[in-house]
Amino acid sequence: MGRSYNHLSLEDRCEISRLQANGCSIRQIAAALDRQPSSISRELKRNSGRRVGYKPSYADEQAQARRWTGSRLDRDQGLRDRVLDCLKRGWSPEQIAGRFARDAGARVISHETIYRFIYAQIARTNDYSWRLYLPRAKSRRGFRGKRGGSPASFIKHRVSIAERPPAAADRSSPGHWEADRILFAKPGQAILTLHERQSRAIVATRPRSKAAAPIVRRMAAFLGGLPRPLRQTVTIDNGTEFAQHYKLHDLHIATFFCDPHSPWQKGGIENAIGRMRRFLPRTTDLATLSERQFLDIIRAYNTTPRKCLDYRTPAELFIEQLLHFECESTPRLSPG
Numbered sequence: 001m002g003r004s005y006n007h008l009s010l011e012d013r014c015e016i017s018r019l020q021a022n023g024c025s026i027r028q029i030a031a032a033l034d035r036q037p038s039s040i041s042r043e044l045k046r047n048s049g050r051r052v053g054y055k056p057s058y059a060d061e062q063a064q065a066r067r068w069t070g071s072r073l074d075r076d077q078g079l080r081d082r083v084l085d086c087l088k089r090g091w092s093p094e095q096i097a098g099r100f101a102r103d104a105g106a107r108v109i110s111h112e113t114i115y116r117f118i119y120a121q122i123a124r125t126n127d128y129s130w131r132l133y134l135p136r137a138k139s140r141r142g143f144r145g146k147r148g149g150s151p152a153s154f155i156k157h158r159v160s161i162a163e164r165p166p167a168a169a170d171r172s173s174p175g176h177w178e179a180d181r182i183l184f185a186k187p188g189q190a191i192l193t194l195h196e197r198q199s200r201a202i203v204a205t206r207p208r209s210k211a212a213a214p215i216v217r218r219m220a221a222f223l224g225g226l227p228r229p230l231r232q233t234v235t236i237d238n239g240t241e242f243a244q245h246y247k248l249h250d251l252h253i254a255t256f257f258c259d260p261h262s263p264w265q266k267g268g269i270e271n272a273i274g275r276m277r278r279f280l281p282r283t284t285d286l287a288t289l290s291e292r293q294f295l296d297i298i299r300a301y302n303t304t305p306r307k308c309l310d311y312r313t314p315a316e317l318f319i320e321q322l323l324h325f326e327c328e329s330t331p332r333l334s335p336g
Contacts, residue, residue: 020044
């Protein structure tokens with residue numbers, strides 16, 4: 001049975017340097033490291049500098065450079081074009097890797113390979129526009145929050161999220177929604193967004209004001225058109241735009257509020273808004289966005305595969321829910 005071969009580590013190279021400095025021969029160094037003399041001879045020949053001789057760190061860098069064959073996306077033009085096309089459509093590297101694997105029946109590429117490729121382009125070219133391919137277009141990851149006042153104590157009929165039914169919290173059944181507004185730099189501009197927790201599907205509209213009455217009317221107009229099992233609860237934050245939430249109770253929709261300064265408690269829509277920011281950065285002027293462009297953005301979100309849905313899309317799952325409850329509500333003809 002033959003011996004397995006392992007590449008020399010940085011520690012091995014430090015030992016080679018030390019033994020060589022002490023005047024040991026190649027065979028003595030090989031015996032000390034339990035290596036073949038030919039391996040030590042080749043190491044000293046290939047990884048020594050002309051002026052500095054054999055230095056462990058330099059030797060390790062040289063060996064690593066020879067083993068590097070470039071990113072797979074550098075070598076495979078077709079795969080690179082497919083990946084970049086999906087990134088342009090707003091898919092995350094994880095969504096791309098997952099969907100490719102689902103379609104091919106085997107892993108095609110990992111999300112880390114995609115991330116490393118993008119960051120390598122930034123480092124190589126010093127062109128920071130490459131970051132725009134990434135989900136949040138950030139050079140560094142992180143979150144900075146800011147605390148402020150809360151009108152929670154002034155909202156009529158407010159019920160805490162702690163009383164929300166378990167089915168809404170664990171996403172075990174459909175019909176549980178979250179609502180919030182996407183704000184923009186230009187005063188008065190916002191998008192009202194509703195997010196279904198199980199399917200992750202969203203609907204959105206552009207109200208003309210943040211007054212409570214028109215906001216609740218917009219929510220009721222959409223939710224009221226759904227089968228009752230698909231409109232059970234809505235979770236919202238403590239903004240005054242949701243002050244008339246109790247009018248949704250007429251549609252048998254229970255409303256629940258996050259604790260003050262805790263938007264993470266409605267994490268589904270917070271995540272959805274973060275994804276929408278890829279298409280709608282804060283500097284967007286909604287007045288220049290046509291209705292068709294607006295609907296295309298919503299459609300792009302709902303038709304993007306999600307890891308949490310086994311790389312199905314929110315639209316696929318929500319349509320399944322809708323068809324299921326519509327079929328259940330259709331009267332069955334009696335035989336004969």
